[in-house]
Amino acid sequence: MDCIFCKIAQGSIPSNKIFENDKVVAFYDIQPAAPVHALIIPRKHIESMNDVQEEDWEDIAEIHRVAQKLAKDLGVAETGYRLVNNCGKDSGQVVFHFHFHLLGGSKLGPANSQE
Numbered sequence: 010m011d012c013i014f015c016k017i018a019q020g021s022i023p024s025n026k027i028f029e030n031d032k033v034v035a036f037y038d039i040q041p042a043a044p045v046h047a048l049i050i051p052r053k054h055i056e057s058m059n060d061v062q063e064e065d066w067e068d069i070a071e072i073h074r075v076a077q078k079l080a081k082d083l084g085v086a087e088t089g090y091r092l093v094n095n096c097g098k099d100s101g102q103v104v105f106h107f108h109f110h111l112l113g114g115s116k117l118g119p120a121n122s123q124e
């Protein structure tokens with residue numbers, strides 16, 4: 010399958026990985042939008058939130074477990090951070106392999122703006 014995040018998860022293209030286990034992989038975003046900008050993805054190819062199946066919720070919960078751990082490890086747990094999932098056209102989703110952004114390390118802009 011021609012999916013950049015599947016290739017990153019498999020290690021067939023390089024990335025700055027921060028964490029991986031049997032369910033999820035985390036790596037730094039190539040175009041950081043904040044001093045700390047990690048992406049956390051399921052190993053399984055799921056296109057978006059709309060495509061999460063009943064059997065996938067454990068993986069999505071694991072993404073949140075890892076996000077909590079990474080926030081501590083990357084030093085933003087105390088100062089604050091944001092977890093973001095873009096789903097579909099209006100959100101600006103660009104990569105259609107489900108992922109959460111973990112953003113922090115400086116004061117973030119408004120989360121709920123409509124440009």
Ligand code: 5GP
Pocket residue numbers: 013024025036037038039040041048094095101102103104105
């Ligand atoms: P989306 O808008 O789909 O939620 O965000 C996709 C994110 O993936 C963007 O922030 C973009 O910078 C990041 N990204 C796209 N291609 C690559 C890549 O090849 N490597 C890494 N590390 N990040 C990528």
Ligand code: ZN
Pocket residue numbers: 012013014015016053054055105106
């Ligand atoms: Zn994929």
